[in-house]
Amino acid sequence: MEIYEHKAQYYETDQMKVVHHSNYIRWFEECRIEMMERGGLGYEKMEEEGIICPVVSVNCRYETMTKFGEVVQIIPTVEKFNGIRLVISYEVREKETKELRCTGESSHCFLDEKGRPVNLRKASPGFYTMFSELAKKHFQSAENTGSIFRE
Amino acid sequence: MEIYEHKAQYYETDQMKVVHHSNYIRWFEECRIEMMERGGLGYEKMEEEGIICPVVSVNCRYETMTKFGEVVQIIPTVEKFNGIRLVISYEVREKETKELRCTGESSHCFLDEKGRPVNLRKASPGFYTMFSELAKKHFQSAENTGSIFRE
Amino acid sequence: MEIYEHKAQYYETDQMKVVHHSNYIRWFEECRIEMMERGGLGYEKMEEEGIICPVVSVNCRYETMTKFGEVVQIIPTVEKFNGIRLVISYEVREKETKELRCTGESSHCFLDEKGRPVNLRKASPGFYTMFSELAKKHFQSAENTGSIFRE
């Protein structure tokens, strides 16, 4: 399985001559959406079912800085999922050196079109199964190699 | 009447140590939306009426570069409006020195919820009148001081 | 003292029809930079002294969503400062209703031009004094009204 990769763009840099810290939050989203797509159900299908999955909280610890042109590899892991709440962690490393760029976490809920919280188990069995599988991969593996992005 | 102002943010800079050129396109939008609000009808009201006003084309000629922390003043002018097509020009100057940063232009149409072009004269007389007034101000003034943002 | 305000822009929304969550991280930066400016020493002066102040970690808990055109008020508080590490918290509320949009925190260090950590007490007494004053305001006030942005 391929690892998710993002190439740092010029427009993502700031005058510190590195990628602006807010972009990592966007890269987490890119990676999360790709994880769903590879898991079999893209995020656009969730919205088509009338469910949105907003970010409830996000955090990021920056270890080293990413330069323009560098490629980073991002590994997402479903840390928690119970149908109501979803927690995903992210590890961002530079492709060549594998140097850690940052780690972070995003927490999500699921809302219907009226903005009411829903339990995916009832509201969307397909997505419920997919996230459960992704979470299982994580916990099955004592070596923590369960991410669908890991080889 | 106040001139529209925007302060250049750190996250808008790139590693050239000036504001990234794509942000001016966003500033044009900020200014255009503020012009509508000051004209009496905010853009959100247009969307509430089921009409959107997408950008059909945009251009920008960059004269000098904007640094982090500088305040720019933007003057929008309604160059053309016939109910079907709207053309707005923009002049961006640094606040203190009045040095020209860039000039640009955006062209717009009006679409209903099904994506079909509409004539504002029928589809929304309120907005039709507002844009007509803004355009008139421009043409009434041989000295070209017709923008509602000019004093 | 004025509260820091930001108007939610159209280009900051996403197809969930609210402001994209990554933008709050950028608003924290806007507010932080404004706090420094009002404190007497703008961030550009720090860079002129050869010191940068990167973000070491950031987090945000989203409570409610911000719509296009809404104005939010942001209150920053210097939670910790010892010359080496700076921690600022943020409270974002919608201007009219005062509804809480989100709370967050950013943690920072100080680096010289070679990327080595510095203690502001030695490296820049001016900034050291300013941040100390901002932190003192916070702790002096049992009612937690110490932010320079609070009235």
Added chain:
Amino acid sequence: MEIYEHKAQYYETDQMKVVHHSNYIRWFEECRIEMMERGGLGYEKMEEEGIICPVVSVNCRYETMTKFGEVVQIIPTVEKFNGIRLVISYEVREKETKELRCTGESSHCFLDEKGRPVNLRKASPGFYTMFSELAKKHFQSAENTGSIFRE
């Protein structure tokens, strides 16, 4: 030769439920930088040589809208190059249907570290040769299939 591709991200959409128009200007940059890299000399090498290549003007004509998750293909063509001025055009199409999303153009100059215009022929023969080759490909081909991104 592969065509340059970009996948439309969620954070690139706005509440019109399509990609915000300013992002195409950023995609032009992505594509331009990739073109240089494939041509043998990445943009970071130019900056290492003390030369920057700012955008002097840009324009974009939007034909159809890009939705979240769609992949667009971008074809850049070096329209003009004389060592002092560089003009590149872009054609953006949706990958599956080949539907035209937009066309645009960016114009560039070259500046040294003091901000003075330079002629690449003298200032950087390597880059001069590369851009000349890219321009030649365009003019050699009456069928206009000269872009290095075309098969």
